[in-house]
Amino acid sequence: MSKLGCVCGNTIVDQCDNLDNKAYFIRDQDYEKSENYTEDIESFINAVKNDSRDKWTEKYFGSEVYKNLSNSTVIQDIISRYKLKYESTMYQCKNCGRVKIEKGTTNIFTSFETENDQSMDIFKVVTENES
Numbered sequence: 058m059s060k061l062g063c064v065c066g067n068t069i070v071d072q073c074d075n076l077d078n079k080a081y082f083i084r085d086q087d088y089e090k091s092e093n094y095t096e097d098i099e100s101f102i103n104a105v106k107n108d109s110r111d112k113w114t115e116k117y118f119g120s121e122v123y124k125n126l127s128n129s130t131v132i133q134d135i136i137s138r139y140k141l142k143y144e145s146t147m148y149q150c151k152n153c154g155r156v157k158i159e160k161g162t163t164n165i166f167t168s169f170e171t172e173n174d175q176s177m178d179i180f181k182v183v184t185e186n187e188s
């Protein structure tokens with residue numbers, strides 16, 4: 058998603074990292090499955106130990122490109138596959154405070170109105186001193 062319209066007329070723009078009005082979430086029903094990447098990483102480590110690394114990455118990713126990439130990149134991409142599959146996105150409109158929640162990983166959003174001004178900036182990082 059790069060732009061999302063809000064019913065208030067504002068446009069939520071997502072074109073950089075570290076947005077203070079964006080968050081990710083995993084449904085409780087998917088939570089355990091979302092952490093199963095550890096099994097895939099263990100399988101990858103075993104393939105490296107058994108000299109079948111290239112065969113493993115080609116089968117797992119369906120691409121030969123991983124032959125030339127580092128083990129840390131392979132592990133990062135294993136984790137990313139799980140994130141893509143199970144993580145959904147939320148945004149808060151900076152104009153009206155509505156929270157837009159993604160249905161599944163469909164890129165379709167439903168919005169919820171805030172009850173008061175104290176609900177603005179709910180995705181901003183709060184340090185211990187500020188809370």
Ligand SMILES: [Zn+2]
Pocket residue numbers: 063064065066067150151152153154155
């Ligand atoms: Zn809005």
